[in-house]
Amino acid sequence: MSQQASLSWLAGHEFRLGWRDWVSLMTAGGRTRARIAFVALVIVGIFMHVFAYWTVATHADANLASGTAALVGITGTVVLSWSLLLSQAMESVTRAFYSRSDLDLILTSPASARKVFAVRMARIALAAVTIAVFLAAPFINVLAALGGGRWLASYGVVVAMGASATAAALALTIALFRIIGAKRTRLVAQIVAAVIGAAFVIGLQIVAIFSAGNLSRFSALQSEWMLRQAPDTTSAVWWPARAVLGDYVALAAVVIFALAVLALAIFVFSRRFGEHAIAAAGVSTTTVRQRRRTAAFRRRSPGGTLRHKEWTLLRRDPWLASQTLMQILYLLPPALLLWVTFRTGHDASVVLIPVIVMAAGQLAGGLAWLTISGEDAPDLVSTAPIASNRILLAKIEAVIGMIALVFAPIVAFLAFDALFATVVCGLGVLSAAAAATIIQLCFRVQARRSHFRRRQTSSRFATFAEAFSSIAWAATSGLAAAGLWQAAGPAVVALGILAMVWTISPSRN
Amino acid sequence: MTSSNRPIALALRGVSKSFDRPAVDALDLTIYGGEFYALVGPNGAGKTTTLRMVVGLLKPDTGSIRVGGVDALSDPVAAKQITAWLSDEPMIYDKLTPYEYLEFVAGLWRIDPAVAQARARELIGWLGLEPHANERCEGFSRGMRQKVALAGALVHDPKLIILDEPLTGLDAGTARQVKDVLRARVREGGTVIMTTHILEVAERMADRIGIIAGGRLIAEGTLDELREKTGETGTGLEDTFLALVAEQAAA
Numbered sequence: 078m079s080q081q082a083s084l085s086w087l088a089g090h091e092f093r094l095g096w097r098d099w100v101s102l103m104t105a106g107g108r109t110r111a112r113i114a115f116v117a118l119v120i121v122g123i124f125m126h127v128f129a130y131w132t133v134a135t136h137a138d139a140n141l142a143s144g145t146a147a148l149v150g151i152t153g154t155v156v157l158s159w160s161l162l163l164s165q166a167m168e169s170v171t172r173a174f175y176s177r178s179d180l181d182l183i184l185t186s187p188a189s190a191r192k193v194f195a196v197r198m199a200r201i202a203l204a205a206v207t208i209a210v211f212l213a214a215p216f217i218n219v220l221a222a223l224g225g226g227r228w229l230a231s232y233g234v235v236v237a238m239g240a241s242a243t244a245a246a247l248a249l250t251i252a253l254f255r256i257i258g259a260k261r262t263r264l265v266a267q268i269v270a271a272v273i274g275a276a277f278v279i280g281l282q283i284v285a286i287f288s289a290g291n292l293s294r295f296s297a298l299q300s301e302w303m304l305r306q307a308p309d310t311t312s313a314v315w316w317p318a319r320a321v322l323g324d325y326v327a328l329a330a331v332v333i334f335a336l337a338v339l340a341l342a343i344f345v346f347s348r349r350f351g352e353h354a355i356a357a358a359g360v361s362t363t364t365v366r367q368r369r370r371t372a373a374f375r376r377r378s379p380g381g382t383l384r385h386k387e388w389t390l391l392r393r394d395p396w397l398a399s400q401t402l403m404q405i406l407y408l409l410p411p412a413l414l415l416w417v418t419f420r421t422g423h424d425a426s427v428v429l430i431p432v433i434v435m436a437a438g439q440l441a442g443g444l445a446w447l448t449i450s451g452e453d454a455p456d457l458v459s460t461a462p463i464a465s466n467r468i469l470l471a472k473i474e475a476v477i478g479m480i481a482l483v484f485a486p487i488v489a490f491l492a493f494d495a496l497f498a499t500v501v502c503g504l505g506v507l508s509a510a511a512a513a514t515i516i517q518l519c520f521r522v523q524a525r526r527s528h529f530r531r532r533q534t535s536s537r538f539a540t541f542a543e544a545f546s547s548i549a550w551a552a553t554s555g556l557a558a559a560g561l562w563q564a565a566g567p568a569v570v571a572l573g574i575l576a577m578v579w580t581i582s583p584s585r586n
Numbered sequence: 587m588t589s590s591n592r593p594i595a596l597a598l599r600g601v602s603k604s605f606d607r608p609a610v611d612a613l614d615l616t617i618y619g620g621e622f623y624a625l626v627g628p629n630g631a632g633k634t635t636t637l638r639m640v641v642g643l644l645k646p647d648t649g650s651i652r653v654g655g656v657d658a659l660s661d662p663v664a665a666k667q668i669t670a671w672l673s674d675e676p677m678i679y680d681k682l683t684p685y686e687y688l689e690f691v692a693g694l695w696r697i698d699p700a701v702a703q704a705r706a707r708e709l710i711g712w713l714g715l716e717p718h719a720n721e722r723c724e725g726f727s728r729g730m731r732q733k734v735a736l737a738g739a740l741v742h743d744p745k746l747i748i749l750d751e752p753l754t755g756l757d758a759g760t761a762r763q764v765k766d767v768l769r770a771r772v773r774e775g776g777t778v779i780m781t782t783h784i785l786e787v788a789e790r791m792a793d794r795i796g797i798i799a800g801g802r803l804i805a806e807g808t809l810d811e812l813r814e815k816t817g818e819t820g821t822g823l824e825d826t827f828l829a830l831v832a833e834q835a836a837a
Contacts, residue, residue, distance in 0.1 A: 374689045374699035374706070382693030386679070393681040393722070454677040457738065460641045461694035462667040 087188070087196045095200050125215035133216050137224030141322050145307050151318035157278065158213070159238050162205055164274030166246035169201045171266040174250070174259075174350075174357040184351060194350035198247060198343045206239030227323025234320045234328065237335035244335075244342035251346050251353065259356035268399050379463045383471035384478065387448045390526070391479070397447065397529060430502045430558045431551035433487055438509030438547025441480050443529070445517035448472040451526035473514055480510045498558045505554030512546045512575055519582035538581075546574045592618040594655070595746050595777035601639060601649030602801075609635040611801035613649070617779055617794075619745070622772045624792035625781045626823075628831055632801040633781040637748050640779075641671040654745055667695065670744035674751035676735035680724035684715050684734045687723065688741045695742035702741060709737040712767055729760035736764055740771065747771060749780040753787060765791060789823040797830050804834045 080086060139147045183193050213235045220228040249269070253262045308314050320328035377385060391398055449472050452458060458468060484506050492499040520539035549571035556564035598615040602608065610632040617623045625633050638644040640651055642662045651658040651665075658665035678687055685706060692702030710719050713733040718726065723734060732752065739747060747768070753761045768778050769791065782788050788795050789809055797805045797812070805815055809823055816829040 374692060374703040376699050377693050379694050379696060382690055385693075386682075386690050389686070390679060390681050453679050456641075456643060456671060456673050456677055457691065458694070459643055460666055460669065460671040461691075462663045462696075463694060464663060 084192055084196065087193055088199070091196045091200045092203075095204065122215070126219060129215040129219040133220055134223055137220050137228075139224070139322065140227075141319060141324060145310060147322070148310060148315045148318045149307050151321050152315065155234065155238065155317045155321070158209070159242055160276065161274050162209055162238055162242035163245050163249075164270045165208065166201060166205045166243045167250055167266055167270035167273070169204060170198075170243075170246050170250045171263060171270070173197060173201065174254075174354050175263055180354055184355065190351040191347045194354075195343050195347040198243070198347060198350070201246075202240055202243035202339055205243050206236050209235045209239040225323075228321075230323050230325065230328045231321045233332050234317055237317070237320075237332045240339040241335040244339045247342045247346050251349065254353045254356070259353065263357070264396050264399065267396060271399065379461065380467060380471035380474065383458070383468065384475045387472065387475035388479070391444075391447065394526070397526065427498070427555060427559045429491070430498060430505060431555035433484065433491075433502055434505035434509045434554045435547050435551040437480055437484055437506040438513045438543070438550055440483065441476055441510035442513035442517060442543040442547070444476045444479055445473075445514040447526060447529060448475050449514075449517050450521045450524050451529060452523070453526055455523050469518065473518075476514050477507075477510060480506065495558075501554055501558045505550055505557075508553075508571070509547050509550035512550060512571060513543050515575060516543050516546060516578050519578050539578075542574055542578050546571055549574060592620065594652070595619045595621065596640065596654075596779065597650075597652045598636070598640070599650045601636070601646045601651060603632075603635055603639060603644060603646050608801050610639070610646070613798075613801065613803060615796065615803060617777060619654075619777050620772060620775050621777055622768070622791055622793045623777070623779045624788035624795045625779060625798060626783070626785060626788050626795060626827060627781075627798035631798045633798055634750050635801075636798070637671075637750055637779065637781060641669055641748055642666060643671070668745040670739035670742065670747045672735055672739045672747070672749045672752055674754045676728070676731040678723050678731055678734050678738070681722055683720050683722055684710060684737065685719050687734055687738055691738040691741050697742050705741050705743065706737070709740055709767075712770075713737055713763055729756045732756060733760065733763065736767065740767070745776060747776060747778045749778065751781055751783065753782065753784060785823045785827055795823065797827060799831050799834045802834075805830045 136147075136150075139151075184190060210232065213231065217228055217231045217235075220231070250262070250266050253266055253269070257265060316324075316327040317331050320331045449469070459465075461468075488499055488503050488506060491502055516539055549567045552567035553564050553571060556567065594616060596615070596617040598613055601610055601613045601615075603610040613632070613636060615636070625636070627633050635644060639646045640653065640658065642658065642665070646659070653665040654668050656665045656668070679690075682690065688706040688709070689699075689702065692699065692706070697705075710716055713736065715730065715733055715737070718730065723731060726734070732755075736752065739749075749768075752764060752768075756764065765787070768780070772778055772793075780788075780792075794806065794808055795812060796803055805812055807815075809826070812823070812826045812830070813821060816826050816833075818825065818829070
């Protein structure tokens with residue numbers, strides 16, 4: 078047994094909490110669901126391996142002699158994945174700063190706060206590495222099975238990516254604290270994290286649009302221009318890619334460098350972490366005055382009152398708005414493609430419509446959760462003299478209103494390209510948004526708006542149903558815009574998902 | 587005015603509600619207009635469940651509930667129009683100011699905007715919220731949040747105000763302000779029903795006190811009437827309450 082308050086003792090405590098968080102995430106807090114969660118994990122694992130086989134099987138023969146094209150492709154994938162890991166790690170670091178949880182206990186105990194925070198940072202790194210390994214494993218396993226054991230070296234690269242991403246996240250978040258202060262960091266760090274996660278994907282898509290006229294990231298990575306700009310194959314830039322391909326010297330260098338950077342980051346920042354956490358805790362006491370001083374009360378119907386409240390709350394909460402509207406970032410490349418093809422006279426609407434419809438479904442799901450489940454004064458609304466179905470209707474209207482506000486300009490712009498496609502796109506957006514709202518309605522819970530990030534863990538079924546429903550409506554719209562009768566297939570699937578959701582809906586039962 | 591010729595503000599007849607076990611058991615309760623009624627009882631006695639059924643947040647398994655003569659189960663909207671509910675945990679919107687919150691409540695109750703605004707000003711003044719009336723509620727202390735929630739409960743001028751532990755966690759000054767506002771409502775003819783664990787508050791403020799235990803009303807009346815039931819005079823509500831609850835537990 079380790080000595081109390083020692084590093085190993087604290088690590089044991091942190092990792093026990095981490096393990097319980099993970100189990101709770103998988104089982105939604107129900108012990109009896111552990112077996113179901115295990116079966117679901119196995120099924121997801123099999124599905125991921127099939128998907129990996131479909132996407133990377135043809136690349137299993139790549140090796141160190143494959144030249145610059147292979148190195149560019151692998152490096153691009155590594156950078157893309159690293160940016161996503163960095164985004165995730167920044168979210169975790171920000172959460173650690175702003176979550177009160179056991180902070181009072183830690184900072185008032187005689188245990189060394191530096192040790193506690195060092196262990197906490199290591200836990201964040203371990204979580205990042207675990208997620209990375211979990212997501213990369215199917216691809217690495219398929220490559221190793223088809224192309225040889227040398228591909229297993231990729232696991233080392235994945236560990237290095239997780240460690241270095243956490244180190245970078247710590248440095249970035251603490252830099253934000255120092256530059257803009259505790260008050261603004263919470264919002265800015267979340268936005269920076271989301272932008273970092275999206276920026277590389279969007280950047281590659283934009284390059285692909287201009288170089289190949291499509292949205293494929295790989296078109297950009299394999300373009301003539303990109304290959305011409307690439308440094309010599311002996312450059313250190315390619316070490317991670319060389320390590321992936323089985324160069325063990327490069328692997329050792331990459332892993333040692335990443336772990337050293339992480340250790341340095343923990344050593345440097347653990348001292349300041351407590352001070353920043355205390356600064357973050359003081360943020361909530363900040364007062365915000367509204368410019369509107371006791372303006373006259375306006376006459377609104379109860380439905381109008383509820384809609385106005387929903388829109389005001391969303392508008393005034395930049396963090397929530399950024400969380401929900403960040404998905405619109407992914408609409409930038411399709412919008413750019415639309416603009417480029419509109420100018421060149423090519424019809425890109427068939428490619429764009431599924432992206433727009435998918436985004437509408439996902440955005441509507443988030444907004445529907447906020448308006449329907451995320452009610453901060455449920456007793457007040459429930460005891461108001463309004464029929465409960467009128468309350469729900471007003472909340473649905475609030476969601477559809479916001480979707481219309483975001484997507485109407487995009488759909489209208491599409492009308493310049495093809496009128497039929499515009500109608501199909503409009504219907505697709507409405508269907509996907511309505512379906513996502515119905516799913517949230519069927520799985521509504523009582524929660525605070527600030528629990529928005531936890532919505533996906535409260536009902537995994539609702540999350541998957543929402544995602545698959547959006548995908549099905551996107552496919553239906555894309556095929557319908559192309560004039561194909563096969564559009565009926567995904568439409569039936571989409572309706573089937575709704576029927577299934579309705580059947581097992583906890584709120585109906 | 588005697589009980590028999592006063593209007594009935596709330597009548598519960600044979601109301602029962604069970605979760606894993608019975609929470610409220612065939613409860614009969616009558617509260618008159620213009621009365622301050624305190625419902626006290628040990629933890630888990632069924633106080634909050636009873637009140638949540640009255641305001642429509644829970645449906646009773648059996649029984650009837652009439653609010654101001656309106657059947658609250660068959661016409662909940664009409665019953666809610668004349669009722670206000672305030673729970674122990676103030677539920678308000680962090681991103682709205684107190685004025686905006688009151689405008690929202692007035693909109694839900696369809697109160698004329700001019701009337702609602704005048705009432706909102708008055709309530710904000712009474713409760714000492716004026717300096718913060720245009721600040722978002724996110725930085726407010728618990729006491730200030732409770733005051734905003736109370737103002738929300740009163741802005742639509744309800745005939746029946748139902749409060750569940752409204753003084754929990756409030757400092758002495760804030761608690762005094764809340765009590766003063768509630769007393770003023772009763773003087774103006776409103777009816778207040780309040781649960782509390784602070785027996786001193788019930789003793790000082792309530793016209794009648796109901797003691798609930800095991801989901802049943804075990805005693806009811808003025809403090810003197812309750813004392814008579816225990817056969818002890820000159821004792822406080824605390825002794826009377828403990829004696830009656832112990833008697834019920836032994837039965």
